[in-house]
Every structure is written in C-alpha cells, then in structure tokens.
Amino acid sequence: MVHYIGIDVLRSLHEGIVARRKGDAKASRTAKLFAQGSRKVASKLGEEAVEVVIEAMRGDRHAVVMESADLLYHLVALWVDLGIKPDVVWAELRRRELTYGIAEKLLKDEGAPAPAAAPAAARPKKARKGK
Structure with a gap:
C-alpha cells in the first residue's frame, strides 16, 4: 500500500x-x-x-x-x-468552495443543490426483493 x-x-x-x-x-x-x-x-x-x-x-x-x-x-x-469514494466527497467540497467559499457551512433549509451522485460503478447494488 x-x-x-x-x-x-x-x-x-x-x-x-x-x-x-x-x-x-x-x-x-x-x-x-x-x-x-x-x-x-x-x-x-x-x-x-x-x-x-x-x-x-x-x-x-x-x-x-x-x-x-x-x-x-x-x-x-x-x-x-x-460505496462512496473519497473523490465524490472532494467534489462536493469543491462545489461548495466555488459556490459559497470554503469556510461556509451550507444551511440545510436553503435548498442547496444535491451533491453529485457517485458513478454507478461506485454505488452498492440494491438487493432485489424476493431473490
């Protein structure tokens, strides 16, 4: 490693x-x-x-x-x-930095855009019902 x-x-x-x-x-x-x-x-x-x-x-x-x-x-x-990769979190931090400044904490009720979704390969697969 x-x-x-x-x-x-x-x-x-x-x-x-x-x-x-x-x-x-x-x-x-x-x-x-x-x-x-x-x-x-x-x-x-x-x-x-x-x-x-x-x-x-x-x-x-x-x-x-x-x-x-x-x-x-x-x-x-x-x-x-x-199934979250660190780069997805870094991308959200970068988005916030560009939008609000790195030192700002977003208010939850401001209707801030949702964080970028992880690529499909990075998300865990959902179990099918009945299988």
Missing part, C-alpha cells in the same frame, strides 16, 4: 479498508467491523464523534488528535460500506 501525506492519506485509508473489509474477522479489526453490519459501522462513527467532543471539552489536545484519527477511520469505513 502506498502511504501519502495530506488529504491523500484518506484515499490511502479508503484503499486499505476496501482491501480488508472482506478479510478474516479474527485477524482484522476492519473485517470484524464490517462483519457486524452497516448499523455497527454507522454507530461506531457516532461513538467516535462523541469521543472527539468529550476530549475537546476537556481541553485535551492529544486525546482530540487520537480520537480524530479514530473518527476519520470510521467515517471512511462508512463511505466504504455505502
């Missing part, structure tokens, strides 16, 4: 999670997480977000760094679970 500095570290993390998600759950924490299902992947992201907030409120910078790394891992795991 290639290791990058900067934003590409998330692309590298994405590639690593994709490679490990279907591995042996006894040997890989990533495989174990995915074996527990989509709800577990999503709930772990929520847990890590809360831990970042708690450590920030305590003023513990080191703990915030550590928990932030966990948060990013679980965010990327959620992307993998949903």
